[in-house]
Amino acid sequence: MGSLAQSLMTKIKTLNEKVWEGRAREPAIMAWLDNFADSSTSGLDERTHALFLLSNFMYFGDREIRELLKALYRDLYRYPIIESIRRTNNDTLDSEIIDPLFKAKLGATRFLGVGNPSESGCHLLYYFRQENSLSRNLFIHTHQIFKRNIGFGLQELREPAITRYIFIDDFCGSGKQGVEYSREIVGEIKRLNAGAIVEYYVLFATTKGMDRVRNETDFDSAKAIYELDSSFKSFSSDSRCFIPPLQENIDRTFCEQMCTSYGKKLVIEARHALGFEDSQLLIGFHHNTPDNTLPIIWFDEPSVVPWTPIFRRYPKSVW
Amino acid sequence: MKDMMPNPFNITKAVDFSDQEINDYWVDIPSGHGFAAMTKPTSPMPMLILGGKGSGKTHLMRYFSYPLQRIRHGQDAIRGIQNDRYIGIYLRCSGLNAGRFKNKGQSEEMWADVFAYYMELWLSQLVLNTVLSAVGGTSDLAKNEPAITAELSKLIDADKGTAPTKLSDLNGLLRELQQKLDGAINNSSIIGSLSARIAVTRGDLIFGIPKLLGTKLSPFRDCLFLYLIDEFENLSESQQKYVNTLVRERRSPCSFKIGARMYGVRTFSTYSADEENKEGSEFEVLRLDTLLRENKEYGRFARRLIGKRLAESDRIQATTVAIDSLAEALDKCFEEPEKSKFSKSETDFLIEKYNGRERPYFKDLRKDLERGIKAKSAPGLHGPGDIEKILKLLSCLEFPLLEKANILLFYQDWRSKRNLLEAARAIAGERKHYQDGTGESRRYKEGLLHFRADLLAQLYRDTHHRQRFVGLSTFIEMSSGLPKNLLVLLKHIYAWATFHGEKPFGGSPISIRSQQAGVLEASEWFHHDAQLIGRDGRFVMDSIERLGTLYRGIRFSRKPSECSCSTFSADLSRCSTDAVRILKLAENWSLIIEVGGQRDRNTERIDAKFQINPMLAPQWDLSIYRRGAVALTPEEVNAVFDPEHSTEFKSLADKRIERMMPPFFGRRAPTQSDIGRDGILNLFTEEDHD
Secondary structure, three states: OOHHHHHHHHHHHHHHHHOOOOOOOHHHHHHHHOOOOOOOOOOOOHHHHHHHHHOOOEEEOHHHHHHHHHHHHHHHHHHHHHHHHHHOOOOOOOHHHHHHHHHHHHHOEEEEEOOOOOOHHHHHHHHHHHHOOOOHHHEOOHHHOEEEOOOOOOEEEOOOOOOEEEEEEEEEOOOHHHHHHHHHHHHHHHHHOOOOEEEEEEEEEEHHHHHHHHHHOOOOEEEEEEEEOHHHOOOOOOOOOOOOOOOOOOOHHHHHHHHHHHHHHHOOOHHHOOOHHHOOEOEEEOOOOOOOEOHHHHOOOOOOOOOOOOOOOOOOOOO | OOOOOOOOOOOOOHHHOOHHHHHHOOOOOOOOOHHHHHHOOOOOOOEEEEOOOOOOHHHHHHHOOHHHHHHHHOOOHHHHHHHHOEEEEEEEHHHHOHHHOOOOOOOHHHHHHHHHHHHHHHHHHHHHHHHHHHHOOOHHHHHHHHHHHHHHHOOOOOOOOOOOOOHHHHHHHHHHHHHHHHHHHHHHHHHOOOOOOOOOOOOHHHHHHHHHHHHHOHHHOOOEEEEEEEOHHHOOHHHHHHHHHHHHOOOOOEEEEEEEOOOOOOOOEOOOOOOEOOEOOOEEEEEHHHHHHHOOOHHHHHHHHHHHHHHHHOOOOOOHHHHHHHHHOHHHHEOOOOOOHHHHHHHHHHHHHOOOOOOHHHHHHHHHHHHHHHOOOOOOOOOHHHHHHHHHHHOOOOOHHHHHHHHHHHHHHHHOOOOHHHHHHHHHHHHHHHHHOOOOOHHHHHHHHHHHHHHHHHHHHHOOOOOOOOOHHHHHHHHOOOHHHHHHHHHHHHHHHHHOOOOOOOOOOEOHHHHHHHHHHHHHHHHHHOOOOHHHHHHHHHHHHHHHHHHHHHHOOOOOOOOOOOEEEEOHHHOOHHHHHHHHHHHHOOOEEEEEEEEOOOOOOEEEEEEEOHHHHHHHOOOOOOOOEEEOOHHHHHHHHOHHHHHHHHHHHHHHHHOOOOOOOOOOOOOHHHEOOOOOEOOOOOOOOO
16 A cells, blocks of 8 residues: 555544544455556556545534534524514513513424435434424424315315424435425415415535525525535535645546546446536435435445445435 | 444543542552552652653542542541541642733732632632541531631631531631632732732641641541642742742641642742752652653553553453453564564565565665775775675575674674675675574674664665564553553554454454554654644754654664664763753653663763653654664754754764765775775774764
């Protein structure tokens, strides 16, 4: 192993120990590196580039996700409501005025996960409730928003007193899911209760995805705790992975070509070779790795292509 | 989450431990009567416990404090204290926030008085809390408490409201006075004045409470009240002067143990007519890391320390015997190169790597000989044919270590003006005798005995391999009496082994590569952690860098003057004031270690001797062991340590190392007049200085 690879391995060892929850030890890394050629015609080394990318991988473990869920509740939900209560009450600091009003607003709120109950958005609600000490009654499934009036066969809101619906998700990459939700659910809520506030909160989102949700949906607001701008896109011109001066023997073009070439072999559509809709991210969570991350990191379908992942993605099987 | 067994060596600072953990992780040194005999907790003579960062001062001092006594003695704490014949009251100076007691428009004298008063209040509360915890609820206290409280109240000149009848009330009063003082101090910069009324005379409570309790309460009869004042370095000079005054004016039944870093004592002066406390008269000194380093049982102590950590991490309630047997087996938990004839197993890689190619040290020798012939400085050699003969004579394909030994002896002979062909023939003979175990080969045997480690180090360096700092004994040696260093080494080794997919201490031995990676990281930590703040800090670190560079130059020269070079001796009286000052700072910060004296070869003078801290050895691929010491001239010491002379370092270091390099070995290149009629040079006429 060359000195660059050695120093990258040292960095990775520290990341693994301090951040990655011990999920990528050397034997797993070596097995992952075996996916790549040990030399190339250009004289640049694929494995060193793979290590370089791995050393830039952002991972959010259980502890971090729980903290972010606290921040999501506190910063996106609680503080803005308290701010509005204070504003309408002469900027009062009196907790005896603020607390009951906030409690009432909370009672008239329902939190929902985005996606199928088995998916990560819903899975996170459990921790969200725990970390923020919220009552179980504040959480519903999407099918519990509406009920069908038996006499007339029309859809109506199951709890008309609810004035705020908060949809929570862990990740917004392209914004596609937010748009679909808005089309299917948000419009209907608004139709039945024009005064209801429907919001979309997400832990991580790309700027592009959030823009899409903000512009193409009926959500009253869409907010993210951690917004990923174009610098998080691995091979963008302002990529934070390739900030000059780069180490000798690290080449952005070579790296991009390498990831594209392997990515095309791994995913069905070439446009997803660097992650869903060319997201090019290097991010993973305790509970899963989003498909917006480079497929060389997470691809794990040996029946399709033999490939050993380093942070595997649990795919959404749809059979 | 993958099986994330916590690293048993993660915590390396005693301040991070709870009282229970201090007790659980306590390990005694297996010599004499252990640490108690060294620390003498029942001795009325105050003691200054000096030690480098991580020498175990805090662990030791907390071990003798009351909360630990109580844990040790369980239900019968009172009887335990009576048997101990002391009760320890522990105070960490960093908790005082001592920086508050200065400036803010107040005079130094005012702050000195306020600090003394504050300490009086604080220490008194600590004593009362300790006493209440020990004898609270006993009939002895119930009977005597009103009288004791009344007596002590007399010492406090403050409005007491209803006269306190219980010690806890008295303690409440002291706490109230302290809080008022806190408020006055904290607000003094805002208000512009410090309104405080001193209600207790210096020493009245600190010495008065123990005296009265010793008289009135039977558990404290014949019991020493031991004030354990830790982190003394966090006090300013005037604050230390106050503590020194307490030490000087000590009254029975009280005594002090004061823990400080080696650089931490700013003054020995007191407020008793500015008299200075003297070692041996007012206090004695325990130099903890020196004591551990020089203790023959340090190795056993270190192994016990590791054994205890492992037992605790496995939640095993191990007895001392079990810890000892665990400790004895520890060496096997670290992979070491297989012991083999002439280090064959350690050098086999080279045979394979250079199969069919000239080995790197022979390449170097060839170049040296070519230069020598060209410069007419290779006695007895005339052309390429002679070079080939020499290389062949010195070759020993099967044992690279012996080849390196041959070459070292050859360079020694070259420097001693011998005919090189004859020298090579003689060495080849000696090597054969040595290898076969026949005939006379004393020089060869001694050469290998002294330089074996250096030759192996050169082999690794020649072939771009990492130096091997492996094996538990190596780590213990590297820690140089600082247990924290040992724990840091093991912490990093453990982490690397886990990362490499190994199960440290739970199966196969920890691999050499995990040990190497861990040692390197620990060494980098030590180097980084030792970075001092400020101008002097920079000077110290630069000096250490120069010293390490010099040692490396010597170790990897063709003909090192000293084996295992990591030590120097020097006549400091002839060095510049700044050089000595920076050197002493480096010593205080444990970057270099004083290792006694050395007689100068020429003058018989005893010179001071210093070793670079072995934790730093991997930074320059140096030896962790200390054998030969380089005698540095005052000019060289100045160039290393005095920033004013640092520009001279390179030329002086080059000059010294040139003396170990062919073809001239530090002498001038020959001129035509140096060459005799027979064409053989005669240049070796200058003085040797090695």
